[in-house]
Amino acid sequence: MAKSRYRSFKAVPPAAKQDGDGKRISNLILLAIPQQEGKQLFPSLEFMRLRLHQVLHEAGETIKSVYFLNNGLGSVLTVMPDGKSVEVGLIGKEGFVGLPIVFGFKTSPLRVVIQCDATAYRVDVPTLRKILPECPQLEKQLQRFAMILGMQSTQLAACNRLHDVEERLARWLLMSHERIGGDTMPLTQEFLGQMLGTRRSSVSMAASILHKAGMITYTRGNVTIMDKAKLAEAACDCYQIIQEQKSNWQNETR
Amino acid sequence: MAKSRYRSFKAVPPAAKQDGDGKRISNLILLAIPQQEGKQLFPSLEFMRLRLHQVLHEAGETIKSVYFLNNGLGSVLTVMPDGKSVEVGLIGKEGFVGLPIVFGFKTSPLRVVIQCDATAYRVDVPTLRKILPECPQLEKQLQRFAMILGMQSTQLAACNRLHDVEERLARWLLMSHERIGGDTMPLTQEFLGQMLGTRRSSVSMAASILHKAGMITYTRGNVTIMDKAKLAEAACDCYQIIQEQKSNWQNETR
């Protein structure tokens, strides 16, 4: 299972916004940069498939690569010495993995795990460092996303402190659902417990309540959202707040 | 009380690292930038005294000024619609207030309050925006601090989720103590409750325990640290972790 953690595929650098193998670029940052910067960056990108629960970056290690998620979803986790963890950020196709690199840092104290089978374009750090000075728009996009993710994490921080498991679970499911594009998500209660910073059995009870209310169904390792509107009511305000922040900030410039 | 919230003093722009009025610059960012960039920035800086519980920035409002804290301490808070709040970051003389500005954002969803009488150098946003393109070192410093604060907030997020009031209170006192330089801090239990995201009465009980153990004493509105080593034992690991992260990251560059 942990054998070929980085199962990379034929590296066919996309010449423009879409590469030759039909691996259409969906990552919003890659789509947003001007063509001339794309010419700098794209040849160095390697298309990859990322598997469920694959660890893109382990807390404390040196960051070797930066990943532009194309689809799928990554979770950013704070891991405590005793092994407990809490999710502090979600990264989808609107962002990238490897924030500290942009600011000249080499490591990160956070773990990033893939929540569902995903694809990404990878670039190794030295290459990116070489390219970055010549790509001001790219750099700006990366910085902006870092800031947005930071803001998101502050809201999650408050949420994790102030709201109970049921509300947080509902919020979490909604937030992930949005970035995956599919009502069924591969999730175990154990995994959700790590995200929410709580026991698996607490997740079990909360999920049971949401199920009985007709909002979700789930089988072994899979959760399906049945009634998104109802689920949104069960979630805490944080869901709405993060939504609004995201859209505000995406429009907001100097 | 809320009359002259911004009691600014004679603006004597420091010509170099120290201005003429003996208001020595302690802010690490201002100290770190090269002289030529200082020449750009310093004339626009306004020396200010900031008072206890003064709100430097209210959540959701447009950011009008950026503050380089010279001494004293600011807390960054996430505020919920129901008024509850949680601290998600601490800013001292190593940083500045107004992070989003650096990335071209105009607002912030976070409140920043002063924890004790402080001094700062203020610059208004349009001016800073004008100066910034010509001060790459300054910009880099600001960006780096934004990243460090973001990392700090992720650790606090996990801490607020996983650790109980007593541990968090001990951690909080230590973290503030370090950035203030004085064993006595002007703190009410109500205020601490807002920082820790808990009830005042929970703070009261936790403080009582720390007091009985000889770690702190406190009177109406003041807390004094008596035994820092003991207090560090009572605090959760997060105290050490944040300490280490800070020093690691301050040395770490590309």
Place this chain on the structure above:
DNA sequence: CCAAATAAGTACGATTCCGCACATACGTTT
């Protein structure tokens, strides 16, 4: 096809924290 591994349901006492309320103590103002 059976064994082993993994996922989920459930239970229980202990603990922490909540919301609220009231009493007391201190400090400032008049």
Place this chain on the structure above:
DNA sequence: AAACGTATGTGCGGAATCGTACTTATTTGG
């Protein structure tokens, strides 16, 4: 000195969550 506002101590029942453990169900692997 008295009165007021503010800070703190304390108590109560109830809710949420914890730590742990055991059971059952499903999937995977030999």
